[in-house]
Amino acid sequence: MKALLKAELPELKLVSRGKVRDIYAIGMDLLMIATDRISAFDHILPTGIPGKGEVLTQLSAFWFRKLADVVPNHMISTDLAEFPEDLSEYKKILKGRSMRVKRAEMFPVECVVRGYISGSGWKDYIRTGSIGGITLTPGMRESERLSEPIFTPATKAADGEHDENISFAKMANMIGGEEAEKLRDLSIELYLRASKHAEARGIVIADTKFEFGKNDRGILLCDEALTPDSSRFWPRDQYRAGQSQPSFDKQYVRDYLEKIKWNKKAPAPPLPAEVVRGTQKRYAEVYFMLTDSVLQQ
Template sequence: MTEPASLPGWRHVYSGKVRDLYVPDATPDGAAADRMLVVASDRVSAFDQVLEPGIPDKGVLLTTLSLWWFDRLAGGDGGPRIPNHLGADHVLGADDEPHSLIPAAVTGRAMLVRALDMQPIECVVRGYLTGSGWAEYQQTGTVCGIPLVEGLRNGDRLPEPIFTPAFKAPMGAHDENISFERTVELVGADIAERLRAASLEIYTRAAKTAEEHGLILADTKFEFGLDADGVLTLADEVLTPDSSRYWDADAWRQGETPAERMASFDKQIVRDWLANAWAPPREGEPPALPDDIVTRTSARYAELLERLTRA
């Protein structure tokens, strides 16, 4: 995995599959930082593995789209404001001119954010039946333990969006799908209800926006934290092709199922290729991505950004 960049004024403290996290240099070891720098890399992951090579400009595309969605959800779509973790990324200098707090080396791929008490729940919302949900439904008629009507097909729209949380596992382990009741045990009834309500509201608003741009938001996942006042706050990335499944609406209406073969604007291209190229139990190092898979994935990410953000 590519080493995180050395950034003046910031100290690297953590790397996930895609993002690198920094705190100000002045933050004492072991102390909580009041702000952090989140840098999106070009790394891509599938089956809980970071793959090589990365996707060119992916970090910039993910950050640009997250910032666009944060703005929309802060009232830009006409709905109520959803609090988010973004901090002011400029300060006034001695010359009264704004100066960026984000190092030039990561401009365009970094977000300055407020530190939060992050909740250990990955808040997944599914509006369509696909992926692991489809696999479970075929066996049990349920998705994450939630009973669904009979006769659904891969790629079908669900009668209503469902909240299917997961417990965020430590680095290197698999996230664990859990019931809402287990969520209550982990974070308490009040927080669990707030997480579910906020997730379903955001999904509904985002799905409407996507539909207006000829896209289907099949499913997505959110992360939340509490600020110093206990306000539930949207954090991390939001509604990117790394955290969501986007489909072409026209292709879906024409019945191009199963969903895995539908025109998708996410990393499904990578998932499909790796599923065929790396046989279970998928141990050891995964194979390198071919050039055409990298190029096609990059083009899909760019097309999603262009389709969503154009007037």
């Protein structure tokens, strides 16, 4: 299997190419195609991970269905047969990795929920004793479980920049207090519901990021949801507080990039075949564990 690094559909109108997804217009809706691109430290790597796009799309679809009673989402369909436009000539590119979605006006914030202290949250905590302005109990250990999940929003960074953690007050200033509260409560509720499902299947969701938008009918959960790109997934049976954890997510790639001491500036280095395979394996495994099913190729 070859990695799909770019989805080219010359007959459709390209709306944008993100770090991972290529987005086209179909009428008033959007066609989101998850490519096999992988980004780390906010750079797109030159090497793709074959099949990664399928995992992201199908896992997001799984969660959108499962959590639809918490908040409506942007998904219309992942079934090519239900795409009205004649896209059959692109079947090979689209199959398994594309989703027709409702176009939304996106809130310019990343809604991060943390149930455990790790990653940038752990770094902030060591430095300041708090994350995003939320003061935490002193003396916590790396990867420790928080007494309850916390909401730590971030702004979506411009290309090549790091996302910046912001306080809830700043988020409320940016988008309005009422909607900020609504997004916070929804994010926590989604996290709790998803964690319960995942834990029963041997996976700890240490933290995750949601993106919301709105259309004329109200708030929608958009983008991807609870995937290994947007979340830290840890195998429950190996979890030990006080250290970093083995994981089913992009951490494995980040660890490799740290090991080779990449300075995190362009150009990003390629990944060796072994790291590509290791990533594929982790993404496929977490998909299987969470959904009890194998990917549709």
